[in-house]
Amino acid sequence: MIDKFERNVIYTALLVSGLFIFSLFYAMGAKKADVTECLPYDKSYETARVNQIDAHTYQIFYVARMWNFEPSIAYIPVGSEVDLFVTSLDVVHGFNIFNKNTNLMGVPGGVSKTTVKFEEPGVYKVVCHEYCGTGHQNMQAEIIVNYPKK
Amino acid sequence: MQESNNPEKFVPRGAIAFFALLVTLGLIIWFGIYFIMLSRI
Amino acid sequence: MNVSRFLKNVILVELFVPVLLLTIGIYHGLMQVIYRAGVIHQAAVAKLDYYQGLTLHGVINAVVLTTFFAVAFGHATIAFYLKKEPNRKATMLSLILMVVGTLLAAAAMLSGKASVLYTFYPPLKAHPAFYIGTAMLIVGSWVAYWDWAVIYVRWKRDHRDVNTPLAVIGTLVNFTIWFVCTLAVAYEVLVLLVPWSLGWTDGVNVVLARTLFWFFGHALVYFWLLPSYIMFYTMLPKLAGGKLYSGMAGRIAFFMFLILSIPIGVHHQFGDPSIGRGIKLTQSILTFGVAIPSFITAFTIAASLEYAARLRGGKGLYRWIWKLPFFRKDVFLFGYLINGLILFIFGGLTGLVNASYSLNNVVHNTSFVPGHFHLTVAGPVFLAILGMSIFLVSQLTGKKIFLPAINTIIPYLWTVGVLIFSTGLMWGGLMGEPRRTNMGLTYLNPASEQYHSYWVISSMLGLAGGGIMFVAGFLYFIVFFGTFFRKKTAASMIDFPVSESLHEEKRIPLFDTFRPWLLLMGIIILMAYLPAISDALNNTGRKAPPYLPSDPTPILPKK
Numbered sequence: 001m002i003d004k005f006e007r008n009v010i011y012t013a014l015l016v017s018g019l020f021i022f023s024l025f026y027a028m029g030a031k032k033a034d035v036t037e038c039l040p041y042d043k044s045y046e047t048a049r050v051n052q053i054d055a056h057t058y059q060i061f062y063v064a065r066m067w068n069f070e071p072s073i074a075y076i077p078v079g080s081e082v083d084l085f086v087t088s089l090d091v092v093h094g095f096n097i098f099n100k101n102t103n104l105m106g107v108p109g110g111v112s113k114t115t116v117k118f119e120e121p122g123v124y125k126v127v128c129h130e131y132c133g134t135g136h137q138n139m140q141a142e143i144i145v146n147y148p149k150k
Numbered sequence: 151m152q153e154s155n156n157p158e159k160f161v162p163r164g165a166i167a168f169f170a171l172l173v174t175l176g177l178i179i180w181f182g183i184y185f186i187m188l189s190r191i
Numbered sequence: 192m193n194v195s196r197f198l199k200n201v202i203l204v205e206l207f208v209p210v211l212l213l214t215i216g217i218y219h220g221l222m223q224v225i226y227r228a229g230v231i232h233q234a235a236v237a238k239l240d241y242y243q244g245l246t247l248h249g250v251i252n253a254v255v256l257t258t259f260f261a262v263a264f265g266h267a268t269i270a271f272y273l274k275k276e277p278n279r280k281a282t283m284l285s286l287i288l289m290v291v292g293t294l295l296a297a298a299a300m301l302s303g304k305a306s307v308l309y310t311f312y313p314p315l316k317a318h319p320a321f322y323i324g325t326a327m328l329i330v331g332s333w334v335a336y337w338d339w340a341v342i343y344v345r346w347k348r349d350h351r352d353v354n355t356p357l358a359v360i361g362t363l364v365n366f367t368i369w370f371v372c373t374l375a376v377a378y379e380v381l382v383l384l385v386p387w388s389l390g391w392t393d394g395v396n397v398v399l400a401r402t403l404f405w406f407f408g409h410a411l412v413y414f415w416l417l418p419s420y421i422m423f424y425t426m427l428p429k430l431a432g433g434k435l436y437s438g439m440a441g442r443i444a445f446f447m448f449l450i451l452s453i454p455i456g457v458h459h460q461f462g463d464p465s466i467g468r469g470i471k472l473t474q475s476i477l478t479f480g481v482a483i484p485s486f487i488t489a490f491t492i493a494a495s496l497e498y499a500a501r502l503r504g505g506k507g508l509y510r511w512i513w514k515l516p517f518f519r520k521d522v523f524l525f526g527y528l529i530n531g532l533i534l535f536i537f538g539g540l541t542g543l544v545n546a547s548y549s550l551n552n553v554v555h556n557t558s559f560v561p562g563h564f565h566l567t568v569a570g571p572v573f574l575a576i577l578g579m580s581i582f583l584v585s586q587l588t589g590k591k592i593f594l595p596a597i598n599t600i601i602p603y604l605w606t607v608g609v610l611i612f613s614t615g616l617m618w619g620g621l622m623g624e625p626r627r628t629n630m631g632l633t634y635l636n637p638a639s640e641q642y643h644s645y646w647v648i649s650s651m652l653g654l655a656g657g658g659i660m661f662v663a664g665f666l667y668f669i670v671f672f673g674t675f676f677r678k679k680t681a682a683s684m685i686d687f688p689v690s691e692s693l694h695e696e697k698r699i700p701l702f703d704t705f706r707p708w709l710l711l712m713g714i715i716i717l718m719a720y721l722p723a724i725s726d727a728l729n730n731t732g733r734k735a736p737p738y739l740p741s742d743p744t745p746i747l748p749k750k
Contacts, residue, residue: 002439034468090735091735
């Protein structure tokens with residue numbers, strides 16, 4: 001019905017797709033590489049705060065609004081695992097910590113969540129990457145990861 | 151060489167080579183980003 | 192074939208309106224790279240602000256130009272192959288809706304009341320004229336499609352056992368995808384957004400609006416791409432002096448697009464809350480499926496070109512490439528199409544990356560995304576539009592091409608520009624450079640505390656590439672308008688190059704009918720999207736009131 005080379009092209013494309021899908025599942029299982037969790041919304045997410053669960057476990061509840069993130073600076077000790085929650089009080093905002101694989105959308109009426117482990121100290125920039133009005137290019141927050149004072 | 155231009159016997163060797171290169175490039179680009187992703191976790 | 196004066200004028204208007212607006216669209220493309228590289232540190236230039244310009248650029252280049260062209264090229268294709276001109280009343284209705292709608296939307300954008308970008312995500316609010324105008328443009332294109340569908344059904348009744356020409360299959364597949372996907376955005380615009388923007392409703396479910404938009408938004412890119420694919424399959428082999436390696440491959444590709452273009456839109460929403468991960472993963476996997484017709488096309492076109500080159504004496508595993516007519520003025524369309532294919536190699540592969548679930552975390556909303564899509568919509572799509580618009584204008588008006596030598600190099604200059612531009616943007620994106628951002632004010636402003644010095648080099652590459660693209664675009668306008676204003680030297684006609692098949696391929700009824708494919712398309716869409724829509728309806732905690740881009744205070748109804 002179809003030319004034999006064309007048939008092989010289709011098989012090759014399917015094989016490559018299969019390889020990609022397997023790699024994605026491996027990353028999901030072994031490395032917890034995933035997209036935002038799907039959580040039911042709750043008004044409590046609209047209060048920005050940093051919660052410490054224990055010495056190395058934190059939660060940061062981010063609230064995005066035109067045109068800043070709250071908390072605009074958060075201090076986290078090196079070696080911590082942090083749950084990040086993002087919602088918006090007004091329009092759609094982006095939430096990107098590019099060097100930590102964190103890429104979320106802050107949408108009014110919804111909450112996005114991911115978990116990050118900060119092994120290296122430094123200043124991690126949180127950039128809004130979804131157009132949210134005239135102040136969009138000013139919207140940046142920071143997570144400062146350093147060694148806690150003894 | 152006339153033979154291989156006969157429609158019945160034309161084997162698209164160049165196209166097969168191109169396709170192999172295309173798939174290779176695809177694997178390089180995709181796995182490049184894949185390993186960047188894993189390194190940022 | 193000879194064309195009636197009516198159809199000739201309709202197609203010319205449908206080319207002129209978007210190309211005239213394209214001057215604004217291309218100007219704003221250049222301005223984008225100038226702002227973003229930090230050449231200037233301003234919010235606006237010549238009273239047009241950055242985000243207004245970005246909206247004009249996206250809407251004109253990616254919605255107005257592409258829709259008008261698809262309709263104009265569709266008219267020409269259906270008339271040429273089925274030997275029947277479209278119905279006059281339907282065509283006039285279609286034309287008027289499209290032109291008036293476009294003018295409404297353009298007025299809203301130019302007056303600064305619709306700086307919401309071409310995705311118009313709520314709760315950012317535009318003037319109602321923007322939404323209504325865009326809806327009219329889309330509905331106008333539906334009218335043309337319904338008319339062609341009637342022409343086709345009648346033709347098929349009289350030619351039951353004749354294989355429908357591949358170009359006609361492609362056109363009807365394309366517009367069927369378009370009609371189905373635009374139903375969602377029409378609902379979003381007319382039911383959710385227009386009343387809300389007029390103050391008649393209080394809040395909008397933002398996740399639902401986004402989900403409906405992307406039901407449309409992904410299939411939109413295939414609507415852009417398929418006219419180019421029609422040219423690749425049915426014209427390119429003939430232009431190269433050869434034959435189409437497999438018409439059956441083309442049919443399989445088009446029908447695969449029909450069933451898989453729509454049920455994958457959620458891959459633009461991986462970062463969105465409220466939509467379950469299972470659905471995101473499913474649609475990501477389905478997207479690998481829609482890559483298959485493009486792989487088929489890459490091979491089939493390469494094989495067809497190889498055959499043509501070997502007929503001219505091409506030897507070796509790849510040396511045959513040099514026998515192709517890259518710079519011959521009499522087949523200038525070859526240059527436009529081949530450059531589109533070269534760009535699409537990179538565009539298609541990076542598109543796969545974007546849709547690959549967790550890989551999206553690396554690139555979402557960074558400049559990697561416009562880096563990718565300038566290799567696709569500003570690649571094969573745009574170049575096919577440029578080349579074919581010149582081709583049609585020349586044939587329909589009976590005028591010779593103006594500056595034919597310049598015409599042949601435009602696609603090459605454009606390609607060099609896009610490759611530099613997209614390299615800069617993709618590199619910047621991997622370094623976290625955000626898209627849709629006036630970086631000149633902060634991130635690329637040394638006086639700002641938000642200055643990111645490592646984005647200087649990537650945005651400079653974007654500037655260089657964008658500058659070259661602008662020159663190519665400028666030359667295109669000279670050739671296009673120059674051709675139109677020449678003296679008429681030939682009769683008015685449409686005479687597309689038509690590729691013959693290399694192998695004798697029997698007609699297979701399954702690939703010459705729409706019904707089973709339409710059924711499959713519907714089933715897959717329902718399975719992929721019912722869960723997504725249900726999630727958007729059930730998991731969204733509250734609705735959002737409208738906001739103007741300039742004001743953090745919501746527009747609340749007066750009680």
